[in-house]
Amino acid sequence: MSSGSRLSRRGFLGAAAAGALTALGSTGTARAADAVEQRYAAPGPRPVTAADVTGYRLVYPADLGAGDVLAPIVTWGNGTGSTPAAYDGLLRHLASWGFAVVASVSTATAKGTEMLDGARYLVAQNGAAGSVFEGRLDTGRVGAAGHSQGAGGAVNATTASGGLITTTVPVALPDERWVSPGDEFYPERLTHPVFFLGGSQDVIIAPPATLRGFYDRVPGAAAMAVLTGAGHNVIQGNGGGFRGYLTAWLRYRLAGDGTAAGAFTGTTPEITTNSAWQNQALKNLSRGAAADE
Template identity: 45%
Template sequence: MKKRFTLLGVVAIMAALVPTSTAAAATDCSSVSTGWAARGPFAVTVETGAPDTTIYRPASLGACGTYPVIVWGNGTGVGPNTYDGLLRHLASHGFVVAAAKTANAGSGREMLAGLDYLATRNSTPGDVYAGKVNLTRVGATGHSQGGGGAIAAGADPRVDTVVPIEPGPLGDVAKLHGPAFFLAGQDDNVVPAETLVYPRYQRADQVAAVYGELAAATHLTATGDGGGFRGPVTAWFRARLLGDQRAAAQFAGANCGYCAADIWSRFERNAKAGG
């Protein structure tokens, strides 16, 4: 049954969802209007040379000044190639994506290693990343075991927000300190929405939390280009890390774009997110 909500305090909610310190950043990047599921404006380069991390990034670093970071965790038994389309998509929207080169990312440490790697390169004079990575705007996401890893990584003070996609059981939601967008699949028989994902969203009441259950999605929907998860994940990170007001409006306000969207079998926001 789809949940719909009426919200009060729209201005306050929007302020909570969009970081004021990066509100200007969105004006420096090419606008994508509301086409978050469509390819973004940036050509993408993929770097596989680092021992523990594959980097997906805009090919030319400079148009946006500095670029937020998204760390990624894979599902059990697979690597970044399984999600290549989704990771390229995020990079095309102006993010530097550090994907852990491991099939066991549940601890979150493997994902944070990518952030450490980027921090080193960002501080190395003459490096292509020097001064181009925004280490104060970091998101964590991943699928299945990697979704649990995103929750675990979210305990790190450097991680501002998390998007666990059909997350495995690892990671403690009580340790999250920033907004969270929990994504489940209505027809996921591996990580069932009602028993394994929705309860974790409910327990994350110390932060602004949103729950989206993608209609007819299975556990494999997130692979490849991310399927129906792709647009909402992109909108969330554009709102949280790039200060994109259009994207924030998908999650905030009485007429929030996703509140009554037909893509969901269930959509909720907790009190801190305006629900």
């Protein structure tokens, strides 16, 4: 799904159409019982700042290193034709929960190359004398997340990372009919936990049945959930109804957050009983993140 990909030629208009189908349920309004989703959909406790470097938008806690807490890294991939500005609220939200986010400015992230390079850039900055990131990042905890063709890029960045990236969140990962030769992704090659997110009204590009197929191809730890009433582009802006559980997953996998883990693990994981979601599936996940890797 490069700039000349099938998704670029045919699917971007389809993405817009799917977004127009978004129903009122796309906000994913949580019930009182869905405490984990509500907690992580709310702004986090950290102040946020941002900076631009060649090829990337950096969004991170303004108080990096406060309390001697290292920031996990998240590398972000945009959907076709989009830039980090289309996801600004979401990226700032993640930073408010303690993540250092590096978002490629590329509008064609399907191969995952820019995303992996972004993760490596922040890892290098952690060891660079005088960098704002020096000694303040948790370089052993790196995640990849992205939307649409950026979701494919997140899978590709992970599988090419040699173990650097330890969790993946593809949002609206496109059906393979939209993928051009050279942009293919292979969920069966993921060896670290992955969380597939999609919308029930995303019937053109990333239908729920397609996401279930990707989930089934993952040999190890995985989760999936479909937001009822959501179209293809609901993730844009501040993340919409996806924001709470996306943040909780990253906190669970990259920060060892036991509260966040409750959405996906335990006797009755919260996400499986949340009426704002459907098509939920979980496999091979444990409450202790390291045990799944």
